[in-house]
Amino acid sequence: MPSLPRREFLAAAGTALAGCAAVDGLSGEQQSTYTLDADRIGTSLAPLALWEPPEEPRPWTADYAANVDAAVAGERPTTHGYRPVPDGEYVERDGTYYRLAVVTTGLERIERPVLRLEWVGRLDELEEPPKRVRFPALTRLDQHAVKIAYVAARHRQMGGTAPGGVVEAGGYVYRRGYEGPASGLAPDPLHDYVEYNGAVLEVSIERREFAEPARTGIAIPVADSEAGFERALDGEMVDARLDPETLSEDQRLMLYRDDYEETTPLSEGYRELLVDLGLSDLLDIGTETDSRAENGLHLALGEEYYRYGLYVNPAD
Numbered sequence: 001m002p003s004l005p006r007r008e009f010l011a012a013a014g015t016a017l018a019g020c021a022a023v024d025g026l027s028g029e030q031q032s033t034y035t036l037d038a039d040r041i042g043t044s045l046a047p048l049a050l051w052e053p054p055e056e057p058r059p060w061t062a063d064y065a066a067n068v069d070a071a072v073a074g075e076r077p078t079t080h081g082y083r084p085v086p087d088g089e090y091v092e093r094d095g096t097y098y099r100l101a102v103v104t105t106g107l108e109r110i111e112r113p114v115l116r117l118e119w120v121g122r123l124d125e126l127e128e129p130p131k132r133v134r135f136p137a138l139t140r141l142d143q144h145a146v147k148i149a150y151v152a153a154r155h156r157q158m159g160g161t162a163p164g165g166v167v168e169a170g171g172y173v174y175r176r177g178y179e180g181p182a183s184g185l186a187p188d189p190l191h192d193y194v195e196y197n198g199a200v201l202e203v204s205i206e207r208r209e210f211a212e213p214a215r216t217g218i219a220i221p222v223a224d225s226e227a228g229f230e231r232a233l234d235g236e237m238v239d240a241r242l243d244p245e246t247l248s249e250d251q252r253l254m255l256y257r258d259d260y261e262e263t264t265p266l267s268e269g270y271r272e273l274l275v276d277l278g279l280s281d282l283l284d285i286g287t288e289t290d291s292r293a294e295n296g297l298h299l300a301l302g303e304e305y306y307r308y309g310l311y312v313n314p315a316d
Contacts, residue, residue: 030314030315031263031264031314031315032263032264032312032313032314032315033261033262033263033264033312033313033314033315033316034261034262034263034264034266034270034274034282034310034311034312035259035260035261035310035311035312035313036254036255036259036260036261036270036273036274036308036309036310037258037259037295037308037309037310037311038255038256038260038299038306038307038308039306039307039308040304040305040306041298041304041305041306041307042304042305043303043304043305044230044305045230045233045234045237045298045305046226046229046230046233048237049089049090049233049237050089050090050091050092051068051086051089051090051091051100053065053068058140058144059139059140059141059144059176059177059178059182060082060141060144060175060176060177061086062177063079063084063176063177064084064085064086067079067084067085067217068085068086068091068100068217068219070217071084071085071098071100071217071218071219072091072093072098072219076105076216076217076218077216077217078105078106078214078215078216078217079176079214079215080108080110080175080212080213080214080215081110081112081173081175081210081212081213081215082175082176082215083102083215083217084102084215084216084217085100085101085102085217085219086100087100087101087102088100088101090222090229090233091219092229095224095225096221096223096224097221097222097223097224097228097229097232098219098220098221098222099219099220099222100217100218100219100220101217101218101219101220102215102216102217102218103215103216103218104213104214104215104216105214105215105216106213106214107211107212107213107214108211108212108214109209109210109211109212110209110210110212111207111208111209111210112173112174112175112207112208112209112210113173113174113178113186113187113205113206113207114168114169114170114171114172114173114174114205114206114207114208115145115146115149115171115172115174115185115186115203115204115205116149116152116153116170116171116204116205116206117146117149117150117152117153117171117194117201117202117203117204118153118156118201118202118204119153119154119156119157119199119201120193120199120200120201120202121199121200122198122199122200123195123198123199123200124198126200129195129200130192130193130200131192131193132191132192132193132194132195132200133184133190133191133193133194133195134194134195135194135195135196135197138184138185138194139181139182139183139184141174141177141178141182141183142183142184142185142186144172145171145172145174145183145185145186146172146185146194146196147196148166148167148171148172149167149171149172149201150196150197150199150201151163151166151167152167152170152171153171153201154199155167156170169206169208169210171206173208173210174186174187185203185205186205187205187207188205189203189204189205191203234300237298238298238299238300238305239277239278239297239298239299240276240277240278240297240298240299240300241299241300242276242277242299242300242301242302243302244301244302247273248269250267250269251269251270251272251273254269254270254273255273255299255301255306255308263315264315266283271283274310277297277299277308277310278297279294279310281294282294282310282312291311291312291313291314292311292312293309293310293311293312294309294310295308295309295310295311296309297309
């Protein structure tokens with residue numbers, strides 16, 4: 001019997017699977033929808049792993065490229081309070097592949113400028129707004145700083161506490177890249193007020209001393225050929241391995257179809273596939289009503305690679 005073209009196979013099998021998964025769906029318990037998202041990468045993982053300096057680097061990572069070259073050359077680029085190289089990324093130089101890493105090598109107390117913003121008021125509520133600089137007129141670095149310092153100012157205005165993972169010292173700490181024309185706010189502000197997100201805020205710069213860890217960038221050789229690099233990436237990145245010949249037609253559909261989903265109770269083939277993908281922890285979560293997910297995973301399916309994830313949500 002001749003096989004169906006892939007497009008016709010997906011359409012026909014999808015209809016059949018959806019009908020099977022819907023049977024026995026009414027049990028009185030909270031049901032969950034399991035959505036499998038799998039995207040084909042190709043036969044190489046290198047494009048995902050190799051780091052290339054952006055054409056327009058952000059001011060707060062502008063020194064990455066020079067520090068990477070220094071680390072590859074055997075030097076020890078060291079910074080304080082921030083990473084000198086993109087930790088965990090890979091680079092290639094003259095046919096040799098390196099993994100970049102950051103290690104802590106010391107501690108120093110360093111004085112830094114801190115941008116703090118104080119709430120003046122909503123622009124549409126102020127009768128006579130003060131002279132101010134508008135957000136688009138700021139440098140790229142200062143825009144980044146204002147966004148973070150605004151979060152702190154807004155939380156102070158509302159009587160809350162700003163998230164510590166974003167805000168530091170009640171605002172934004174300038175650690176690098178603010179010298180000369182790169183900043184009009186640090187170390188000495190050229191503006192007394194800034195307008196952002198429909199609000200006017202007063203600008204101030206405080207100088208504070210921080211205990212800054214010394215971070216040193218290193219480059220670790222991992223392979224001296226493209227084939228060797230691919231093997232290293234396969235060993236590092238792949239979370240699950242499947243032989244396409246051992247999959248049923250239904251299971252191949254589940255992988256090939258965009259955002260394949262079933263609502264509990266799941267079909268036996270779907271459950272088996274999720275277990276083989278290392279996603280068994282998300283099965284049988286009982287009556288939990290919160291959404292859960294596992295993503296950013298990589299599958300080796302024969303000679304090809306896929307990026308995949310599973311999303312579990314309460315059924316409508």
